[in-house]
Amino acid sequence: MKKEKYLISIVGPTAIGKTALSIKLANHFKTEIISADSRQFFKEMSIGTAAPTSSELSAARHHFIHHKSVKEDYNVGEFERDAIEKLNYLFKEHDVVIMVGGSGLYVDAVVNGLDDFPNIDPNIREFLNLQLETNGLEYLQNKLKELDPISYQNTTIDNPHRVIRALEVSIGTGKPYSSFLNQKKSNRNFNTISIGLDADRQTIYNRINLRVDKMVKEGLLEEVKALLPMRHLNALNTVGYKELFHYLNGECTLEFAVSEIKKNSRRFAKRQLTWFRKNKNILWFDFESDIKNIIKAIENQIEKV
Known part of the structure; x- marks a missing residue:
């Protein structure tokens, strides 16, 4: 029997435009968005994770944005549980829900379920x-x-x-x-349609560099300063924060720290693309593609499923 519920999963490298696309699709399908970006869960980390702005959050209803503190332990298993519970609720009102995020493991946890590991000492x-x-x-x-x-x-x-x-x-x-890994798949009561955004490597790198400069202008250093006493927490061992912790500890110049953020963000984008390209079900689009073409592709997929 054909499933009647559809999760549209938007993936791609950092700074490619996933948030903007997710809002356009949410407005088109008159639905809501769940985030699968593991760094945007934490309310203390806004600028450095490029979390949706207040205007973007008001343009469409979002879930799993700034709902946790860096002081709380929150892992992918807990996210899978919470996200599936939220989807079951949202699918009562909507036939389509949007999921957006560049954290491949978290995306896969929702779409396929986590792999089953034995208990470890x-x-x-x-x-x-x-x-x-x-x-x-x-x-x-x-x-x-x-x-x-x-x-x-x-x-x-x-x-x-x-x-x-x-x-x-x-x-x-x-x-x-x-x-x-990949020993079992969980049965889901929805179909997933995966949309990937991409660009040539230099364009991605240029967009990352511009985003980092924008973060610095918007007050990234002040955000990191406030988190310095908590730098030992796992959530803060991430790009954009660890480099500035080194600067604040007098281990390097600010200029060098910012250049390291850009370098490490580019490496992160490369790993993201490696992860997502293993999924042959993703429909890839250039980041500048007309939204109408993406919507048409999604609707064609819905007709096929």
């Missing part, structure tokens, strides 16, 4: 956290490369939380973390 994570403090992230990265080269290639290896998660499963089970 918590002492392993404690040991790995100690190794991180003692020997640094590079030591753990090399350990992951040794135990699970596939995860080393596909994991966001500058994120200690992700590296430690892959390592604790590999060590705790004696099997590579990657071997547990």
Whole structure:
């Protein structure tokens, strides 16, 4: 039997224009938006995560924007639970809901469900956290490369939380973390239509550089200063914040810190595209595509499903 509910998932690299497209689509389909951007969940991180502005938030109803504090632990499993609960509620009123975000793992959690991992001895994570403090992230990265080269290639290896998660499963089970991926898919009571925005590499990089300059002008440094006492929190170990923490600690100049934000954002965009291009179901569009063409493609997909 044909499903009657549709989740339109908008993906793509950072700074490509996903938020603007999501609002246009939400207005066209007279519906609401859920965010799958794991950095925009936190209310203390607005400028550095390019969260929707107040005018954008008022243009369409959003969910999962600034609903948590960086002081709270919030993981992808909890997000999957909350997002599915919210979708079930929204689908009572709407046949179409928009999801937008560049966090591939969080997008996949909603669309397909998370992979099923065995329980791991918590002492392993404690040991790995100690190794991180003692020997640094590079030591753990090399350990992951040794135990699970596939995860080393596909994991966001500058994120200690992700590296430690892959390592604790590999060590705790004696099997590579990657071997547990894509073992099962959750049944969803909706169809997903995935729309990807893209551009040539130089255009993406130029847009990222301009966005970072805009963030700095809008007060990114002041936002980061206010978070300095909490810099140890996992949510703040992210691009745009960690570089300015180094500056505020006197480890580099402001100019160098900003250049590092741009460099690390470009690397992040490259990893995002690598992740999303593995999904052959995404319909890709140039970031300057006419909205009418995107809507037509979506409506054609709805007719097919």
